[in-house]
Amino acid sequence: MRFAPNPNGPPTIGSARGIIINGEYVKMYKGKYIIRFDDTDPKTKRPMLEAYDWYLEDIEWLGYKPDEVIYASKRIPKYYEYARKLVEMGKAYVCFCEREKFKEIKAAGLECEHRNAAIEDNVENWEKMLEGKFREGEAVLRIKTDMKHPDPAIRDWVAFRIIYTSHPLVGDAYFVYPTLDFESAIEDKLCGTTHILRGKDLMDSEKKQRYIYEYFGWEYPVTKHWGRVKIYEFGKLSTSGLKRDIQAGKFEGWDDPRVPTVRALRRRGFDPEAIRKFFISLGLGENEVAVSMNNLYAENRKIIDPKANRYFFMWEPVEIKIEGLPEEKRVELPLNPNREDKRVLKGESRVLITREDFEKFRGEMIRLKGFCNIKLDKVAEFIEFEIGNVKKGKIIHWLPASEVKKCKIIGEVNMDGFCEANVVRDLGNVVQFERFAFCRIEKMVDDYVKAIYTHP
RNA sequence: GCUCCGGUGGUGUAGCCCGGUCAAACAUACGGGCCUUUCGAGCCCGCGCCCCGGGUUCAAAUCCCGGCCGGAGCACCA
Structure with missing residues (x-):
């Protein structure tokens, strides 16, 4: 089996399909996996020097190890x-x-x-x-x-x-x-390719190549073509179109979290296993398919949810004061509901909540999760520490006003706000900001936390 | 236009090759419910599909014919 990209950009979600489908068949039948760079046009579809390694990197990240790597331009x-x-x-x-x-x-x-x-x-x-x-x-x-x-x-x-x-x-x-048709025909024979799995766009290639096989008396590999994938959120996947947008400054680069490349998904905190499952579930249908990223999100969630630590993130914060708080409380909340380890928040009288919650519950009794019940207002009234009879749906997340970190979320959703100082322990990991979404804490920049929006 | 493919719930697949076990399965979306602590997560329940018309057959999503719809290719690109 082989996967034969032209490295004129990094692998996209579309390339991932080729990598995964071919890779899975290799695993299933204990075959040989060849990565072949079809880089025989330096002009119209000019390869990018960096992209060769990007492919190799992303293929490995997705969980496949090529048995051989071939550069057509060198042969x-x-x-x-x-x-x-x-x-x-x-x-x-x-x-x-x-x-x-x-x-x-x-x-x-x-x-x-x-x-x-x-x-x-x-x-x-x-x-x-x-x-x-x-x-x-x-x-x-x-x-x-x-x-x-x-x-x-x-x-x-x-x-x-x-x-x-x-x-x-x-x-x-x-x-x-x-041309691709010639190079590919010869190379498939040279490498002993027995099965070709590729996009429908190359269907006619087979007809052309069969002439060569016939002239030499070779046997043509078994072929199977899949239809084009259209990701609902991204439209049709095209490397050249993406290149234009990046050059035009529409995106930061090939790993901009809004872009449909494998490296962008990695940066967003997707688990490669989720991407694999997603494409395996797509199968090899010959029809054009239009899927939503929701399916990928769902796969990713199954893997990430049990592991991801929970934290509070405050968008559009409103500061309130709790009147009558008897004492500051050391609030312990689980990092993940499935585990015992805790994170600690300072339960003090000045807290931040979202404007959304403030407006919705103003005047009502609500509970600050893990902390105390209050009658909500700009100056709120302390009721009790125990949960008491707070009705479901009235437990909100909050932040102690004196212990917050500025937080900038970029990607599909862009948002500035504040988050718990505790997130620094999860640098590089995907966390779940409760009642918001999964995000990957990328790094600390000066005084703020830079996070990438993963998905809801 | 020409040459090839393909059409199963809203979406994506399984089943079709080798007709009955399919009044159709799974995932996701959507709707509802549950949770003494996430009403953007989790758990449970629900909704909803064989493109149309003929034919073959005791029996068709499955086989045959016709139609309709969709896609790919038609480069000195990959």
């Missing part, structure tokens, strides 16, 4: 060998037609003048091509298929073209690059 001479064989077999030819002109000929189902050139001439032209005797766009190597093929896209497709643009990985070592 170009191999492809030349096979191309030459095809030329010598009369199954490929150097075509000098202009792009538009060939299109017309192709559309008409005719053969161009170069198609039937003598094999010796084609060998010579192919050599000239490799020697750099032609300009960019002047010549291409085409695979002979059938000019009457019902699908015009299949008719004598291009296997090699000339690109005089330096490649991020191999520099100026080559200027005749294979």
